[in-house]
Amino acid sequence: MAHREKLPWELIEEILSRVPPKSLVRFRIISKQWNALLDDKTFMNNHKMTFRFILATKSKIYSVSIDPVIVVRELTLGTPGLKSLKLENLVDCNELLLCGKKRGAVAWNPWLGQSRWIKPSLIKGSYMEVDGIVYDNKKYKMVAFSSGKEDDHFDMWKIYDFASDVWIDYKSEPGNSSSPNAVSGESAVSLNGTLYWVCFREENDPLCYHIRKFDFSSEKWKIFCDLPCGRNHDGDALVLRAFREDRFSLLKQCIVTKKIDIWVTENKINYENGGDVVWMNFMTLSSPNLPGLVDNVHYSQPSYFIEGKRLVVCSCDNTGQAWIYVLGDDKLISKTRILDYVVDPWPLHCTFVPSLVPLFSV
Template identity: 25%
Template sequence: MARRNDEMPDEVLEEILSWVPPESLIRFKCVSKSWNALINSLIKDSAFVNKHLHNFHINPFSSPCSSFLLFPRRVYSWSLSKYAFDLVSLLSLSIDDVANDRICGRRISPVLPMGMPDMSANHICHCNGIICVASHKGDMVLCNPAIKKFRTIPNPFCGDDNWLLLVVVGVGFGYESRANDYKAVSIVIGMSRNDGLWLLRAKLYRTKTDSWREIGIHLQSDDIPFFDTAISCKGVIYWTMLNPKSCSFGILSFDMADDLFLFIQLPDNVQKEEENIRIALWNDSVSLFSYSSKGGTFVSINAWVMDECSNGVRGSCSWIKKLTIGPLEAIYRPWIFWKNDELLMERTDERLISYNIQTHMLRNIAIQEAERDPNFRRNNWVFPYVKSLVSV
């Protein structure tokens, strides 16, 4: 570690800096040459980066302020052009007065690093401050907005002559602690050049080796499956999956330690009683929302939590029902938990609203500089976001 001309021990300063937000830490490099050298060495130190991430990730649900990334779905496929670049926003929510029926939000735009390639963005996922953006063609970019860095990932399907057509239907990204590595999974459906049959394939990318390899995926489907946005929890990536022909939902998981896919059964009677499902993180566990409309205007929401004993992959998976919410009027769908007791939802008019599971209080989200922006309310992807120093 670089030495400085002061009397503060390096260990003390390192502890202090491990609690400094990434943007501020980067700005501190301008203080002096010695500070520049010190911070550069810390950013390259994986132990410090992990400690910094841990400090900012300690029970984020208890924080008075939470951050989210909002991505527009203004059209079926948007690109990382300047138009979409201006719409990708960082939303910060805080509760200053628990008795207030409004929650203040602040929108910061843009957040993506300059110079990112102009590519279609059909799949978005996030882990530890890194955003994974991928197209239906297999193009992929990893970026960390906090440190303004990105990496273009080689397309694993480019030049594959065995297939007439390839479409990426699912993308996941997460951290595997045993290997101390970040991994991306790309699931594609392809038409074989030999017999014209449609088959599912999957490839795995490792950031340490900057390379892809084929992995086995044995998934029975009588139609092209639709995969929703992936979430990552404790080394496992999860997707909700829809079979359009049978109109049936399911959950697919991928264990990054064992490179193993597993189809997870839904809770009993969910498929029979509910119309939609969605997965999210709740208290560092995988939760499942099942929800249906009542009479077209009211929505009832059930919340389940995956049994920790099953680990989502090894052994049989079980679910514990935790909540029944509603019926609520003019609610389109639940999004994510942003505190222990606050559920972020989307209204039928495309605005955001928060529901407190303890008090049953609904509070509208008042977002500065966004209420009059028609592009802001366009079926956004909403992600909980943790700023980090993790390099891409």
Template identity: 35%
Template sequence: MPPPQARLPWELEEEILTRLPPKVLVRFRTVCKQWNSLFNDRSFIYNHLSLPRPQFILLTKYTIYSIDITDPTMKLLERHTSRLGLCLHNANITTCDEFLFFNYPRPWEKKTSLWNPWLRQVKWINLVVDKHFDVFGLGYDNSRPEKVYKMLGYMRCPSKVQTINSYLQRVSMEVVDNVYKMLEYFRSPPEDQINVYPDRVVIYECAFQTLRFIDTPDEDMPMSETAKSSHVSLNGNLYWIACNRQTREYFIQSFDFSSEIFKPVCLLPFQESPSCDEHVLAVFKGDRFSLLMQCYLTRKIEIWVTKRKIDDTEEVVWMKLMTLTATNLPKLFNKLYGVSYFIYDKTLVMCCGDDESGKPCIYIVKGDTCNKIHIGADLNSLASRITWFSHCAYVPNWTSVPLEF
């Protein structure tokens, strides 16, 4: 009779599993119930999220790619998108904690979805609304033990007045038991129109199909397209860079989905920056902010990070992480398809369009050196066929997309 197999101590077993890549852990879910429960444990997820190297997700018109960067090489992998079944042109992609959030702003088809490309899981949120509706971002109520997802969006109203009840008949979402809320805006038509709504914020609770208006100063509303494409999600809330119209101070604005209010978080660490300088906000190490600032004239890049994790109890303190002065840095201001980036091993990794061709490129910047890699240059001339793209930085994980919101 063979001797019983010795098992490692559970603490060591957990430590080993923490260091494995997500695609391996997905296969290990069926090994035993203890491992499967561990992979769903919130503390294990956050411990694992602090270890993997972020990647980029790149959308082209019909295909989605993940881009894994190991300086000086790049691995481009096509993701299975048959379940999406859509032309992705003009789709907007952002993140909401563990998931990718897609918004398809088509006048004839309003769809959003949560997606985990590594698990090939998609959850559709169908919005039956007219062409004037647009989604800003996704978040959830972090004051509750379960995640209650909500949307922040806005509506460009038609010129004729509609009652709230008639509007509600035209707005719906696929929800089953849980309570979801959608935040929308009603934008006024031209002044020469009559019987119109003023600009107002509302909360839409999908489970109850109710609208509640929120009185909000106009300057709090995230109406700019720049904020729409460059906001970040952290702990269920949305954050973006804003500018005070009176003082011209740059600060981080947020929308708290639990209290359902807009509120300023902190000033940026520099205020002398002119409007043509580029500022890009990102999540750093899962619970903090990083901020990229590029001088328009010199192209010098500064990376700032918050000293402590972001919450409502502590004052935000910034510290400069690095200054990058490579002579061949791209000009980031006013990039047609935006800039996404992450910091890993004291290296800045960016995705944006080439200064001359506009085609997507990866820039790996460390100290005074900058290495540029053209995406798809060696993949059957993929680069020459990309006429539109959207992108974001994303940390691979194995968290299952909820079947019910």
């Protein structure tokens, strides 16, 4: 038998970076090395079909690629039975995306083009906001918040189990000490099987901000750690995200000075104990031409990710137009308005880290 020459591993990576995502899933079984590569976030980010933001308007959903140039593409949700989008929020869950509706939700992997409709809660007349998906005890679960009072139902935290297709309610009675104070709904972060939220006692007192988590075993809220800063004004940007897969990052922008601070945790997060969390200032931007990242109409928070020493942000201006900003070295490197692609104003937006998690096995 003739000797078969092996391709250099660098060339294999380059070839696989051009293979469509749906085909990549089948390549996991070839070898441990290939399987490890397909779990590597660096490989995923360098894939030629990678995108980093998702935007949703009243009628359409788009992906936004950043490098080497900004490219906007229309996406299809692919879930039968959805007559219209009418999405309430978008939540990046690191591996999957949640599209929240007034009643019910859609779990979605936009990279693979797979989605799953999650039936609405049985509680009538209540508003439900989805917060995130976690992988807990080898099962995927979705956490949602249902507000309103009907038939003695007060505010509830609800858990949806993907395997059993069942909702579990955790009723929060008034005065229950295990309930959070005020929760910043846009700040839910899914990290290593746990969901974390930014909470505060006084919205404009920066000393009153902290992170809480919901403990599934005890069915109680727990204070996890303090934040290095909070909001001084209603229009300040304050967004918590995952950093390097196992840490937190926090973006803060003052609406008055436009100064941007990025804080990150020094070490990986130990979900059992937040007492050893140490924050460090990772980046400060204070040049005079910085954009305002929170509009003064809806006060919607920006979406962002950090790559090296570069900060990439998606936000809407005061007219509802979406922009992509690239910042670094204490300056605004570039800004791109995506009006030519996303026609409807005030789109929902979030970051998305591409993954090969198939919805049909969740």
